[in-house]
Amino acid sequence: MLKLAKSLALLVCGRERLRFLSTSAAAAAAAAASANQETALNPHTHLQYPLDSVHAQVTVSGLLHNLAVANKLLYVYAQHRALDDAYALFGMMEERDAVSWSIMVGGFAKVGDYVYCLRTFRKLIRCGVKLDNYTLPIVLRACRDRMDPVMGRLVHGVVLKSGLCLDQCVLAALISLYAKCRVKNDARILFDEMPNRDLVTWTVMINAYAESGNAKESLALFDLMRDEGLVPDNVAMVTIVHACAKLGAMHKARLVHDYISRMGFKLDVILGTAMIDMYAKCGSVDYAREIFDRMWERNVISWSAMIAAYGYHGQGKKALDLFPMMLGSRILPNRITFLSLLYACSHAGLVDMGLELFNMMWDEYSVKPDVKHYTCMVDLLGRAGRLDEAMNLIENMTVKKDEGLWGAMLGACRIHKNIDLAEKIANSLLELQSQNAGHYVLLSNIYAKAGRWEDVAKIRDLITERELKKVPGWTCIEVENKIYQFGVGDKSHHLSKEIYRLLRSLRRKMELAGYVPDTNLVLHDVDEEVKLESLFMHSEKLAIVFGLIATTEGTPIRITKNLRVCGDCHTFSKFVSAITHRVIIARDTNRFHHFKEGVCSCGDYW
Incomplete structure (x- = not known):
């Protein structure tokens, strides 16, 4: 009996303040908890025997008036997601303490019922119950999971009033909240003010920067963390590898890989898959394959990651070879596997194979296509010029259409200069009240290429009216373990004079070699000379020329663009690779381009 009583006590919130029960009711409840752990239970449903009978026995014996017994019974209900039963019991309790309230707040959070979680927390405050470092983190995590920084700030105010603003658990939850909700400045202020920062907090902060697009700061934090003597675990290393992948910096990737090897981290499925993604996104699909081949265990995510790596490097046939x-x-494929395969087909122009895989998804593997799979198919057909088939696919699809789907179709219209269809697609996009300025700019560009400047003006007015802002373009390049970022017309670099001098020299050599600037891509009704100057100030060109100056002759130049590389920069890169005999590896939002001796790996199919 004592053993059973202890089992139940250990279940209760992990709190030492709840003493062991030695009553027969406690023992019976423990037995009920043990039995129910082996029973499949559905959330929000009533528990079955034996706990129902224990509840009845506790009630009949009068032990339900014992707060400790009632709390333990309440906890078992909450742990098994029977929140209807838990809430009914909670409502009948004559006496409640901080533990009772914590169990209910945590129970609602566990089943994802954040409305009742926060509502119960509000009642807790109104009842004057003293808050602790158990309940507050639960509520903060609820705000985080529902991506609600406004409510999070209100709870932060409660934290300040409760005097727990320096508590390690509460601060970690606050940092996680702000980081997940992309309020990284507030997260960093709290992080810097923490008296003691554990590995979890460092990992959360590093991941926050990576997810918000500031991978450079993520890696700087990693270096700082090691300087303070903290040794990362596998979870932290996965986060660092993820940051490297976001940044696309090969030198950093090699340093991180060396650190992983030196510290003896196990290349398990999670870390190994992350490293495959890292190397692929840093421009080396060969290194990614080396990691893949070294992994002792691979799951469907590992295989899908390797397939995707070949796909966005334009090696569609190698991606397809991995499938059998x-x-x-x-290993059976899932939706991500098919998404990776269809993406590979799209960027390699393998239309028939893509159609076969798309039909195979449901017929052979019972994987139902979602809007992303349809978007891949629209992109595949659209790039190949089969616009009518792409439109038929859109019109007959049963899943809900989104702006990504229409954006892919609009991109196909741009490639094949189908203005009438582009207008039809644009209307569908505008009906969705898209806040993606890129779609509006793309339509404006299509109109401008056709010389329809009045329509261009209308689109620009619409962008202004909806207060949309185009994401500014930038290009990064890594030189000697340092990341340099260039914007359009950037002159902030200390070597700007040398960069522009070499750019002018290259331009003359390229024109002699047959290069003709594509001023149609400078879609403004301005003089030709102004168009040329604007074209030669693109961030990709500046980064490439800086790479020629700052790196050793014969070494590859690796750049990362935050937007799709433009057609003229693509042509420029081919000519530069031929004139300088340098390999240029360019990563944009869609794929990788490997330029060598005047030829691109994409075969100009992009």
């Missing part, structure tokens, strides 16, 4: 190997390893 994956099936031979008795």
